[in-house]
C-alpha cells in the first residue's frame with residue numbers, strides 16, 4: 001500500500017516522524033537505521049541563543065509514561081544552522097525545525113533565520129518547562145494568534161503550530177492560530193505534571209513540574225484532535241504515546257494526517273523504522289485501501305467498516 | 311541477552327551474568343548497558359559493566375535493589391531473555407594512560423565498573439590499590455576479587471567491617487607512589503574525593519537519571535567549568551567517565 005502523504009510544504013514518503021526533543025538532531029539515531037526512511041524529522045527546539053536548560057534530575061518515570069523538564073537546552077539557532085542541519089541534509093528526508101522563544105521577538109528572529117534552511121517550521125508555543133515564554137503563548141489565544149501571524153510573515157516555509165494540551169478549550173486555541181495564518185497543527189505537546197518522592201518529600205524533577213508524555217497522554221491527545229478536526233480546516237500532525245501501528249491508526253481516525261513518535265524512541269531506538277515497515281499491513285488488516293481513507297475516518301458515519309461487515 | 315547466572319552477593323545486591331553478541335563492542339572498562347526490565351517500565355535502567363569474558367561471550371552486572379525496576383530485575387531466572395541496549399557511553403581511557411600506580415576509590419554500588427577497570431589496569435602492568443566504601447558489613451561485596459588485583463582497604467560508615475568512616479578518611483595513609491585515581495560512587499563522595507586529591511590526575515564515573523541513554527534527549531547533562539565552550543556534558547554518551555576537572559560536581 002502506498003503510504004505517501006502530502007501536507008502543506010511537505011512531501012512525505014510515509015506519515016511517521018520522530019517528535020521534537022526526542023531525536024536530538026538525528027545523529028544518535030543514524031547509527032540504528034537510515035534516516036532517509038523516515039517521513040520527516042522534527043529536530044530539537046531552537047532558541048535565539050544557546051540554552052543550558054534546567055538543573056537535573058530532568059526526567060522521572062510514571063505509570064505508562066514519563067515526566068521531563070529539559071528546559072529547551074539547545075546550542076542556539078546559529079549553531080543549529082551551521083552544524084546540525086548540514087548533517088541532516090545528508091539524508092533524503094524533510095527537516096522540520098521546532099522554533100521556541102521567551103518573547104515574540106525571539107520567536108520571529110529564530111523563525112526568520114532557520115526557515116531558509118528547513119522544509120517547515122513547527123512553532124513551539126507549548127513548552128511547559130521554561131519560566132518565560134513557551135506555554136504562555138500556548139494558553140492565551142490572542143498571544144498565540146499574534147505570534148503565529150508574526151512568524152508567518154517572516155517564514156519562507158510553511159508553519160505548523162504545536163498546541164499545548166494544558167488548556168480548557170483546545171478548539172479556541174486551534175481557531176486562534178488558524179486565524180493567525182497557520183498552515184497546519186501539531187498536537188500535542190506534553191501535559192504538565194509532577195511526581196513527589198515519599199522518601200525525600202520533594203518533587204523528583206529539580207524543576208518541580210515536568211511535561212508528561214507517553215501512552216498516559218494518548219487518550220487526551222486523541223480527544224483533542226477529534227475535537228479540533230471538526231472545528232478547523234488545517235492538517236494535523238498527531239502525537240502523544242504512540243508505540244504501535246494501532247496507536248497510529250487511532251490518530252489517523254481521529255483526524256491526524258501524519259504522526260510523530262516521541263518518548264517511545266527511548267525505549268526502542270528502532271521504533272520509527274519498525275512502525276513505518278508495519279503500517280501498510282496494519283492498515284490493510286482493518287480494511288483500509290489507502291492512508292487517506294483512514295484520516296478522519298472516525299468522523300464519517302457513512303464510511304463502511306469492512307472489518308465488521310465481512 | 312540471555313541470563314546465564316543470577317545470584318545474591320550481599321544485602322540487596324545481585325550478580326547477573328548475561329550472554330550475547332553485544333560484548334564484542336565493549337572496548338574499554340566503564341561503559342554501561344541500558345536494560346528494559348519488562349514492558350511495564352517506560353524507561354530503561356542504566357547498569358555498569360562490571361566484567362567481561364570474551365571467551366565465554368558473557369558480561370557481568372552487579373546491581374543493588376533501589377526501587378521498583380531493580381526489584382523486578384531480581385525475578386529474572388537463568389535462561390530468560392533480557393532486552394539490553396549498549397554498550398553505551400565512554401569509559402576509562404586505559405589505552406592512553408601514563409600511570410604506574412593507580413588508586414581505585416569505589417563507594418557502594420559505584421564499585422562495579424571499577425572491577426573491570428582494575429583488571430584492565432593490572433593486565434597493562436599498572437599497580438592497583440583499592441579503597442572500597444560501604445554502608446555496613448552486610449553491604450560489602452567483591453572484596454576478594456579486588457584483593458586478587460592488589461592491596462584493598464574496606465571502609466564501612468558504621469565500622470562494622472574494615473575501617474570506620476568514609477573513603478576519604480583513609481586517603482592520607484596511602485602510598486605516595488600513587489600517580490592517578492579512578493572513582494565511582496555517590497555524587498557527594500565524588501566531590502569529596504576530588505577535593506582531597508587535587509594534586510593527582512583523576513577520572514570519575516557519574517550517574518544521572520536518563521531518558522534515551524544515547525545522547526538525544528539532554529536528560530543526563532552535567533555542567534562544565536566556565537571556560538568550557540560547550541557548557542555541558544551528557545553522562546550517557548560523553549561520559550559516564552570524565553576527567554575530574556572536566557565537570558562541575
Ligand SMILES: Cc1cc2nc3c(=O)[nH]c(=O)nc-3n(C[C@H](O)[C@H](O)[C@H](O)COP(=O)(O)OP(=O)(O)OC[C@H]3O[C@@H](n4cnc5c(N)ncnc54)[C@H](O)[C@@H]3O)c2cc1C
Pocket residue numbers: 060061342353354355356357358359372373374375376377378379380381419422423516517518519520550
Ligand atoms: C551510568 C550508570 C551506571 C550505573 N551502574 C550501576 C551499577 O552497576 N549497579 C547498580 O546497582 N546501579 C547502577 N546505576 C544506578 C541504577 O541505574 C539505578 O539504581 C536504577 O536505575 C534504579 O532503578 P529502580 O527502578 O530500581 O529505582 P527507581 O527509583 O524506582 O527508578 C525510577 C527511575 O529513576 C531512575 N534512577 C533512579 N536512581 C537512579 C540512579 N542512581 N542513576 C540513574 N537513574 C536512576 C531509574 O532508572 C528510573 O528511570 C547506574 C546508573 C548510571 C547512570
Ligand SMILES: Cc1cc2nc3c(=O)[nH]c(=O)nc-3n(C[C@H](O)[C@H](O)[C@H](O)COP(=O)(O)O)c2cc1C
Pocket residue numbers: 019020021022044045068070072098124127162188189190212213214215217239240241242260261262263264521527
Ligand atoms: C525529553 C523530551 C524533550 C522534549 N523536547 C521538546 C522540544 O524541544 N520541543 C517540543 O515542541 N516538544 C518537545 N517534547 C514533546 C514531544 O515532542 C511530544 O510532543 C510529546 O513528548 C508527546 O509525544 P510522546 O508521548 O510520543 O513522547 C519533548 C518530549 C520529551 C519526552
Ligand code: FES
Pocket residue numbers: 519520521522523524525526527528529530531544545546547
Ligand atoms: S539520557 Fe538522553 S541524552 Fe543522556
